[in-house]
Amino acid sequence: MEYxxxxxxxxxxxxxxxxxxxxxxxxEYSAHPLExxxxxxxxxxxxxxxxxxxxxIYHGRILFPTEYPxxxxxxxxxxxxxxxxxNKKICLSITGYHPETWQPSWSxxxxxxxxxxxxxTNDLDSVGALECTPEERQFLALKSRDWICDCCGEISNLLxxxxxxEVEVVNNTSPKFFNRKCVNVIEAIHSMTLGDYSNDKALFTxxxxxxxKIFIISKGPCQLDGPFPEKIIDDKNRLNxxxxxxxxx
Numbered sequence: 600m601e602y603x604x605x606x607x608x609x610x611x612x613x614x615x616x617x618x619x620x621x622x623x624x625x626x627e628y629s630a631h632p633l634e635x636x637x638x639x640x641x642x643x644x645x646x647x648x649x650x651x652x653x654x655x656i657y658h659g660r661i662l663f664p665t666e667y668p669x670x671x672x673x674x675x676x677x678x679x680x681x682x683x684x685x686n687k688k689i690c691l692s693i694t695g696y697h698p699e700t701w702q703p704s705w706s707x708x709x710x711x712x713x714x715x716x717x718x719x720t721n722d723l724d725s726v727g728a729l730e731c732t733p734e735e736r737q738f739l740a741l742k743s744r745d746w747i748c749d750c751c752g753e754i755s756n757l758l759x760x761x762x763x764x765e766v767e768v769v770n771n772t773s774p775k776f777f778n779r780k781c782v783n784v785i786e787a788i789h790s791m792t793l794g795d796y797s798n799d800k801a802l803f804t805x806x807x808x809x810x811x812k813i814f815i816i817s818k819g820p821c822q823l824d825g826p827f828p829e830k831i832i833d834d835k836n837r838l839n840x841x842x843x844x845x846x847x848x
Contacts, residue, residue, distance in 0.1 A: 610667045611637060617707050626759045628711045630661070633750065638663045641750060642711055643757040646680075646740055650719050651733040655680065655740030658754040661707065664695070671701035674714060678746045678754070681736035682718050683727045690726035691717055 614637050621630050630642035640661040646652025659676040673688045673695040683689050690696040693713045723730055744755050751757060
């Protein structure tokens with residue numbers, strides 16, 4: 600079924616503008632309108648880092664009123680997640696359940712980021728909220744990666760490819776925290792290297808048969824057998840990341 604829209608309406612102009620802004624998916628989230636309905640969008644997002652939803656990929660619908668952005672959208676999660684019921688409108692301050700708290704300046708990006716943040720809250724009184732154990736949510740997070748949407752296909756393919764994100768090491772710079780995107784890249788690169796840990800996982804031996812353009816990145820407490828690291832970054836005592844440039848032998 601195809602819909603005809605008034606291209607001069609405020610809602611259509613706003614949604615078309617946001618569609619252009621969100622055309623390129625990020626590693627954290629993506630969103631796009633359906634081909635035949637500008638007022639229904641599908642979105643995909645990663646679960647909050649360092650939570651029971653970490654590693655999960657969640658897919659849902661956003662339904663916009665014709666008065667958008669003066670009135671808020673409704674948000675529905677389709678992927679089983681253990682936080683909210685699926686196929687049911689979520690009751691949050693950013694959704695149609697609470698138009699009194701909605702701000703027209705908020706965008707689709709704002710709503711998705713807020714939804715990610717709300718996942719770790721413990722509000723069990725709102726409509727659609729679920730009470731599940733951390734283990735149940737972790738299990739659902741693992742299963743969510745293989746979830747397939749009837750409209751969009753495999754949801755794991757709807758986010759930016761981690762391998763396409765470059766990691767750049769700059770000499771003589773002060774250490775900085777890695778964000779979630781960088782951590783994902785590090786884990787992907789590390790999984791493709793030929794290095795290995797010692798039995799007690801205290802020593803990481805770097806491979807030496809690589810080109811001088813390859814960065815070997817290791818995660819965890821370790822010592823290096825090879826060239827000195829160019830940067831050591833400690834992400835809130837949870838990740839000890841050592842970035843090393845390996846020269847060809």
